[in-house]
Amino acid sequence: MMNLIPGVDATASALNAENIRMDVVAENIANAYTTHGADGQPYQRKVVSFEAMLDPAGTGQTTVQVSQVATDNTPGETIYDPSNPDANKEGMVKMPNVNLSTEMVDLMTSSRAYEANLAVIRNARQMAAKALTIGH
């Protein structure tokens, strides 16, 4: 079946996926200085990966979904800060592996992709509105 607004399923799934990605980036930035997580270890940044899938609604469109939110296991840097409660005997503290510039770039890419998808919806809406004027 054809939608009144063409392509809306693929776009909606992409908006949703970008939302999840922004959530994860927000989590990473929020925890950029968390040296003590639930497991006693510094926070490890999370990364989102996307995968394409055929629309389950049977429209034939290729939609997007978040395949997994994985943890980036590269070790963070160790800094000298003896006043930190998480410092070891030598006064060194293991920091999270969050790099603020990387996260900001991710955030911007994500919001640009979000905007691109909104442009698609806007265009589709115009087309549908135009189709309704046939004969008028």
Added chain:
Amino acid sequence: MIESLFSDPNYAASKVLLDATAERHEALASNIANLETPGYKRVDLSSSFTEAFAAQVKSGQIDNIPQPTIEQDPNAGTSRQDGNNVQLDKELMAMSSNSLQYDTLTEFVSGSLKQLQMAITGKTS
């Protein structure tokens, strides 16, 4: 008059093209949605449809054009490092020209129907 409007090749062609542009918009929406999906390959209207359509327009005989379908675009440029070959700028350009085409087609279909109405009622509106 009614017969001649509905069998007019231009009218028949614009009806098919309206379907095709709506279908193409779905393809472009999929491409933009999958802008960052690793390994995704861009899709577009199938070449079998565009070729059949172009051939029939050339001959002026618009009948039994295949249904517009979407398939992977074999002419898409080189892919990025993650195996994805969608370029956002190109997709957005294609999308604006596609919706402009849709607008033009609706104007044409609308105009044809209005002409018919004018012929029936003798009034201009």
